[in-house]
Structures are given as C-alpha cells and as structure tokens.
Amino acid sequence: MVEFAAGAPCWADVMLPDLEAGKRFYGPLLGWTFGKPDPDRHRYTLTYRDDKAVGALVAKPDGRMPTVWNVYFASPDARATARAIHEAGGQVFAGPEQVGPFGTMVMAADPVGGVFGVWEGARRPGFSLKDSPGSFCWTELTTRDPETADPFYRAVFGYRTEQIGRAGGAFDYEVWTLPDGPDGAYAGGRLRMDPQAPAALPAHFTVLLGVEDCDEAADQVLGLGGKVRTPPRTSPYGRLAEVTDNQGARFTVIDLSRTAEG
Structure with missing residues (x-):
C-alpha cells in the first residue's frame, strides 16, 4: 500500500462519455x-495494473461536463482543506462529500481556473501503484497567470517551491515539494502557458502516465483512435509525448527510463 503525505497526488480519474470505448x-x-x-x-x-489500483474511468453523468483527466491531492482533513481553498481565493464546487467507507472528496478550482480534487482517504488511501509503467507518474498545472496560482498552492498545501528556468521566460516552471517530506519529495509542478496557446485553452492540470516505451505508446495511441499532440521527445526526466485519447481527454505518456542524460 502506498502512503500519501498531505499535499501529495494520490489519485486520478478520467471522465468519459463512453466507458466501454x-x-x-x-x-x-x-x-x-x-x-x-x-x-x-x-x-x-x-482501473488496475498487475492487480493494483491505478485510477478510474468515470462515465459522465451530464454530457455538458468536460472529457478530462482529474488529479486528487491527499489531505488529512478534507473540510479544513476546503476552508483553506476558500480563504486563498479558490472555489469549492463539490463536497466535502463522504464516499461510502472509502474517504471524503472535494472538487475545487484555483483562482486561475485550474480544477483539482482533494481526497481524505479512509478505506482507500489512493493509488496502490505509481511511478511505473501503467500508473500515475506526475502532474503539473499549466496557467497563463503563475503570479496568482503560485501563492494559492503554497497557501493551501504548504508546498515548498523551486523555480526551474527563468520566471517569466520561455520556460517558466515551478516544482512543488511536500511540506513535511524530505528534499526531493515532489508533489508536482506549475508551467507558464505558451503565449501561442489557443486563447480558449483554460488553466488545467495534466496527468502523466507511465509506459514501457514512449515511441511505441505514441504509435499505439494513433492505432487506438487517439491523437498525438506533441511527438515523443527526451527530457532530463524521461521520454514523453502529449496525447489525446479516443474521446478527447488529454494526458501525457512518459517512459521514465529514458532521459536526456542516459
């Protein structure tokens, strides 16, 4: 069983119009x-990989809802986190809601419109497998307004932060570190949106899912009816490609074993 510190991403699910697809x-x-x-x-x-829980598929109860991946951050007290979200300028639009014996859920948006979940685990703390092929590996918020988003996440989850690249530059990225974890206990990151991105594209979280081979996975996405939005590229953290599933939900596949250094 994976243990989750406060503020750590602990679950992800995707809302779809067609579960069987x-x-x-x-x-x-x-x-x-x-x-x-x-x-x-x-x-x-x-959903399971090697009989270990790695996430979920959700049939959209209303067709007007987005087809999208959601990420949830662990909290020891979902109600207290909901209050902190309000106090920091965010909005809670669902919960706190007890989900049977499994835990308590909150769905919220930050002040720049990024949607995320909060999970206070009980019987189900979260992922049983992560950071490996077929499981969740990373999440990041993309926004045009880091100056508003950054203080919000520091206030709500107490993240320690590290700037990567130059603030306001072509690559403006902030890494979030868990407040009670050791150095390197990362929770995720924040990326300043490319100025050339479509004006209608809102702030959003991206979920990165592990694969054995990024290039093969990108080809497989196409064969399964999805789209490859950016072709495979190698970074210091793995080889990755941004893709869309066969119903329009965006996510990223990453092979953690192939990095720019090796």
Whole structure:
C-alpha cells in the first residue's frame, strides 16, 4: 500500500462519455484491467495494473461536463482543506462529500481556473501503484497567470517551491515539494502557458502516465483512435509525448527510463 503525505497526488480519474470505448483505449495502451462499474457513483470503474489500483474511468453523468483527466491531492482533513481553498481565493464546487467507507472528496478550482480534487482517504488511501509503467507518474498545472496560482498552492498545501528556468521566460516552471517530506519529495509542478496557446485553452492540470516505451505508446495511441499532440521527445526526466485519447481527454505518456542524460 502506498502512503500519501498531505499535499501529495494520490489519485486520478478520467471522465468519459463512453466507458466501454475508454476500456478499449486504455486497456491495450497501459495494460489495464477493470473492476465492476459502481452504478451508484455514475458508473465509476476502477482501473488496475498487475492487480493494483491505478485510477478510474468515470462515465459522465451530464454530457455538458468536460472529457478530462482529474488529479486528487491527499489531505488529512478534507473540510479544513476546503476552508483553506476558500480563504486563498479558490472555489469549492463539490463536497466535502463522504464516499461510502472509502474517504471524503472535494472538487475545487484555483483562482486561475485550474480544477483539482482533494481526497481524505479512509478505506482507500489512493493509488496502490505509481511511478511505473501503467500508473500515475506526475502532474503539473499549466496557467497563463503563475503570479496568482503560485501563492494559492503554497497557501493551501504548504508546498515548498523551486523555480526551474527563468520566471517569466520561455520556460517558466515551478516544482512543488511536500511540506513535511524530505528534499526531493515532489508533489508536482506549475508551467507558464505558451503565449501561442489557443486563447480558449483554460488553466488545467495534466496527468502523466507511465509506459514501457514512449515511441511505441505514441504509435499505439494513433492505432487506438487517439491523437498525438506533441511527438515523443527526451527530457532530463524521461521520454514523453502529449496525447489525446479516443474521446478527447488529454494526458501525457512518459517512459521514465529514458532521459536526456542516459
């Protein structure tokens, strides 16, 4: 069982118009198997890699809702975190809601419009597997307004932060470190949005999912009806490609074993 410090990403799910189409895409791509849908929770279907929980597919209860990946951050007290979100200028639009015996959930937006979840785990703390092929590896917020977003996440989750690249420059990235963790206990990051990005593109979190081979995964995405938004490239942290699934949800595949240094 994976342990989650306060502020650590602990869960991810994707909201889809068609669950069966989602299974046909993510099963072959990530080696996932699927639990039985929960009819009481909008057909919430757990996903597994090697019999370990790695996330979920969610059938959208309303077609007007976005087709999107969501990330959840751990909290020892979801109600206190909801208050902190309000006090820091964010908005809570769902919860705190107890989800049976599994935990308590909050859905919120930061002051720049980035949507995220908060999870106070009980019977289900979060991922049973992460940082490996077929599982969650990283998340980052992309926004045009880091000057507003950065203080919000420091206030709500107490993150220590490290600037990578030059603030306001072509690559403006801030790494979030867990407040109670050792140096290098990262929670995620924040990227300043490219000025050339479409004006209608809102602030958003990206979920990075591990694969054995990024190039093969990108080809497989195309074969499964998805799209490759940026071709595979090698970074100091892994070889990655930004893709879209067969229903329009954006995410990134990453091979952590292939880095710019090796």
